[in-house]
Amino acid sequence: MNPHLAKLQPYPFERLRKLFEGLVPAQGKKPIALSIGEPKHPTPPLVQQALIEGLARLANYPTTPGMLPLREAIARWIARRHGVPSPDPATQILPVAGSREALFAFAQAVVTGSRSDPVVVMPNPCYQIYEGGALLAGAEPAYLNSLPANGFAPDHAQLPDDVWRRTVLLYACSPDNPTGRVMSFADWKRLFELSDRHGFVIAADECYSEIYFDEARPPLGALAAARMLGRDDYRNLVVFGSLSKRSNVPGMRSGFVAGDARLIRTFLLYRTYHGTAMSDVVALASIAAWNDEAHVVANRALYARKFQLLQPLVDAALPCAYPEAAFYLWAKTPIPDQDLARRLFVEQAVTVLPGSFIGRTSNQVNPGENFIRIALVDSLDECTDAVARIVETVRTL
């Protein structure tokens, strides 16, 4: 058996199931899950329609580079959204079956066998796929703590130079899950300088890029930051985008990678064997989704309203900053995070994710400890009900 499999950590939702084992949730209260980052706003009819109209394409095997019209639609969207020249659909873009598989597979393509002692750097806490991707690629994960004192910026100063020298790949997450922090131009400049100095590749996870609260201030993306610095070939940079949160289609499994043509070529070769080519049916629906912004604006308005109403209520009970983007509240707990999660489940039938499950102990701290992640993905009514119940329990502590 692959010995690296034994190094994988249990997935946070598996740990949550264990945490609740034997507990009985409050009777007479409707269970509400704020633990999982699954968008629950309705899927736009135009995407459903395009899927139905594309069904005849089930008769075709899809190709690994995917349909050219899809790569063209993604290129146009990137140019519109990020104010950069359209990337070359032939060499700088690949469709992927959701960003999760791509974030994982990219480590296998870039890291495996690259050197005898590779390191993959990631924020802490982070989306666990980065860690799993690193471990299965035979690398040592290195964690950059994101702490409140730093405004939740991953602490690059934490790693000594000999670790940076061994670094082959770094995952950046902006907007960040779970903190909602968005990387600034200065952050990107520093990261590109580190990448130039040590020669590592940057995987920029931007799956929350379209969930933000001020229409006038969309989050800066990595491709735009690179262009502003004259890095027109996006050297050593690949961005991961997704329709899951933008268009409320997590079940469609549709996203893209875009950036450095040399890395895209390597990744395409890997993917030919990996075998995750996107179905043409999904590709046609994805074209409809990338070509339309009206549903994305409407979706953001729903989140903006929820956060306007509910963040102050949560903040008064469990201190949490107003996130810059994404759909989470990262809230400080007055008792250990796992104890609070258990009490909310038992007393209120509300499920939240203990921060310690998605953090790792690094420099003697687990930055997720004494935080909970609250995903405001449900309807306003459900979220309002859940928040009122959370506040009720916190008042009794």
Ligand SMILES: Cc1ncc(COP(=O)(O)O)c(C=O)c1O
């Ligand atoms: C930070 C982050 N990246 C990537 C993903 C994967 O999204 P998808 O595979 O649906 O594109 C998620 C999903 O929750 C996430 O939180």
